[in-house]
Amino acid sequence: MARPTPLSGFPEWLPDGRIVEQHVLDVLRRTFELHGFVGIETRAVEPLDQLLRKGETSKEVYVLRRLQEEAGAEPDRAGTLGLHFDLTVPFARYVLENAGHLAFPFRRYQIQKVWRGERPQDGRFREFVQADIDVVGAGALPYHYEVELPLVMAEALGALRAIGVPPVRILVNNRKVAEGFYRGLGLTDVESVLRNIDKLDKIGADAVAALLVAEAGADETQARACLELAAISGSDESVIDRVRALAGESNDLLDEGLAELGALIRAAAVRAPGVVVADLKIARGLDYYTGTVYETILVGHEQLGSICSGGRYDTLASDGANTYPGVGLSIGVSRLVSRLLSGGLVTATRSVPSAVLVAVSNEEARDRSDAVATALRARGIPVEVAPSAAKFGKQIRHADRRGIPFVWFVGEDQSADQVKDIRSGEQVDADAATWTPDDADLWPRVVPA
Template structure:
């Protein structure tokens, strides 16, 4: 058989990488649950017409079909299934299907794989893990959730600092501020303005100014004003004053947006000082978000792009009679983990769960080694038994290659005491499988700064 070729865009971590990923997921899950979010999981597929209902390109959707279709059958878009490319569409469908069984506001977290047929590059994959949190209301949803959600994410990502993950910045804006400001300038094609402002980091201010004139109908003065707004950022309420000064005349929509953005900045200055930063060029979700919008970057790794984004949406789902507004954020777990691994930012204390290798003196006595391992496992200690009754030096080297810290030797004649050896220090002591426990730091593999 020829040596297999890796599939681009479908990451497969080595054991150490999987331990790192699992630790990240555990920290996120624990933080979400501390804030009262309940975990759900939705199916991997949705009808293709639902996946494409917000205008996403069909080129990015992986379509599901049987290898052998019925003769003469023509696929119908409404009946065709596609793998979901994010967790929003399946969650919207889940809310509609289960609204009668959910208590609103509904606080949900969801950690699952998604699939997107885009060109793989650094931090972008065709198969990836996302971790989402949302709060969804029935009919209405108070603004304070727009303050709470980015702070929960800041806490979750901040909890990863102890393993060596760099600090993050949660960049926030409010669509009402942008729209109120643009309309105050006399611009009516707000979507075109937002679409081009969103290109600032990629093509620069001069190119964006040209696009605003060509595509959004802006004059040169209006284009300069839009760019001046996008240049405003900061972590205190002076941001609000700068926007008001730039706008000159106010309007209801601008005032509402600035009041909301100010409330978020004030709360963040208390709960996450320096982490949440107002950035007036954040424009994501052109036809989707209706209030606060968020993007999150790793400090020192900004070129990776946002690892966590989201915002307020007034129509997550609607059945014609009821509307379900919400606010949510999504962490690109695979993007984050790939950066931690590729840049060597974190490492693991070992690549296997086992804290102890029970040596085997000869194959006839393997049952005694198995009994010791069972006794240790019953007390919550991860153990494996040596693969063969080789010389003890070879068994110790086997443990060392796997970074297993302790080797257990069963008493030779059944009367002598068992002994356990810390192969790092060389210390060897008598041990009883009913009472001996490794130090807490050695019990399970840990993720630590590199």
């Protein structure tokens, strides 16, 4: 077998990169759980017809077939299956399927891989990890969750600052503001306006204006007003006044949206100052959002695109009898981690868990080394035993190559054991029943590079 080469779009990390990713996931999980979100996992596959309900993502789906569908076998009752392309569609299905067993409002987090058959680019993969939080209600869901959820994400991403992750800005908008404003202008094809405003960063204001005229039924004045709205941003309530001034005559939808947006800005100024910014150009492509929408940029890495997006949805999950409105955000973990690693922002202090390598004097005495390792592990110290009774210099190099800070030398009897810090060269008597490394050396740490 020739040496295999990586598959474009399917990122994999070396062990030290995986330590970074695992740390990111651990921090996210802990933050989510501190906020009372319970973890769930859904299967990787959904019936294709469910994945295609939204239409526009159809070309991204990977479809599965069994290599040998046997002639005599019963066909898959569920029909064709595809890999999920996000965690929202499977979560909506999970809620409907298990509604009778869940307590609402249901707070869940979900950290899993998703797949999209897109052309790979920087920060855009075919297989990647998402970390989602959502709150879903039965029948109704109060607005305050639209305030709470981005603040949970602000806290989660803020907790990563300690390892060298740049600060983030969570950009927020409200579909009711946009729709109320457009309708106030006399524009009725709101979806088309949103879809074209969403292209602002890619094609620029003039091209969007032309599209609004060509596709969304706008005249020049209406198109310019849409662009002026999209140009409004800020992190205090003056944003609300500027939208009002631009809108002229008000309407119920606009009023409701502005009240919501104002509440979010006020709460964020107290609980996550400087993190949440109202940005009226945020549209989000998918059409199921009905209230607040979110995107998140990594400051200094804006070209990477959003690393945490989401919004309020009212009709994603419905079984006819009941509707389950929700609000959620999704962190693009692979996009973030890939930038942390490729940008040299973050590093792990070593590439293995072990704090100690127990040396082996000769193979006949390996059981003495094993016993030391067992004693250290029983007290929560990660340890491995040398692979062979090579010269001690070689055993020390074995530790050094992996970043293992300590090498343990087993004496003739237990009182003659010694441990060497191979960074300083200091070697001291040590007893496996009591010796403990510094906290900073116990486990690999993830730190700014």
